[in-house]
Amino acid sequence: MSLHLDEVLLTYPDGDRRVTALDRVSLHVAPGEFVAVTGPSGSGKSSLLAVAGKLIAPEAGSVRVTGTVGFVFQQANLLPALTALDQLLLVGHIGGRQDRARAQRLLAEVGLTEQVNRRPHQLSGGQRQRVGVARALMGEPSVLLVDEPTSALDHERGRAVVELLRRVTDTHQVATLVVTHDLAHLDLVDRTVTMLDGRLSAAGSAALPRH
C-alpha cells in the first residue's frame, strides 16, 4: 500500500463547539490503484485530501505514505509568467539538463510536446490541467492527490483528463486519489468511495446509479 489512512479523526473549531470533518476514516490505496472520492459539499472530501497529503495532521488515527506525494489542483494553479516547461522545472528546483529532459519527457507523455514553451494563457483549460499532472509527476510521487480535475472542463475534455490520470496511474504505478463531483467518468476508476458527514462508505461503483 502506498497510502494508508487508519481511523483518522479531524475536527475544526466552530464557535464554542467543533465540527467533525473526518470521523474515523480509513482508506488504503495501493500502487497503480485509482480511487475516486465523491460526496456532497461539506462532507469532508477536501479535508480527506489535506490529511492524506499531510497538509493537516489528524487529531487521532494515522496517515502513512510510502514515498512522496504529488498534488493536482482544481484549476491547475500554474504561475502565469512561466512556460509549461518552466512550471515543471520549478518543481525540479534546479533546471539542470537531466531535469529538463525529464520535464520534456513528462510533457510529451501528457500530450503537450508542441506546447512546452507556452504560458498558461496560451493553453486551453484541459492543457493546463495536463501541465498540472506532468508537474505533479516531476517529484516521482508514489501517491497522487487530485482535487476536482474536471470542474472547469466540458464533458469531453474532462473525460480526457480522467483518462490521462488513469494512464499515469498505470504507467507510474502511483496510488491515485481523486476528489470529484463528476460521476460521468467513474467507469475509469478502480473504486469509488463516498463521503457523507465526515464518514467514508466504501460503495463500489456498482452502487452508483446505472446509466
Ligand SMILES: Nc1ncnc2c1ncn2[C@@H]1O[C@H](COP(=O)(O)OP(=O)(O)OP(=O)(O)O)[C@@H](O)[C@H]1O
Ligand atoms: N478551516 C475550517 N474551519 C472550520 N470548519 C471547516 C474548515 N474547513 C472545513 N470545515 C468544515 O468541515 C466540513 C468538511 O469540509 P470539507 O471542505 O472537507 O468538505 P468538502 O466535501 O470538500 O466540501 P466541498 O465539496 O464543498 O469542497 C464542513 O462542514 C466544513 O464546513
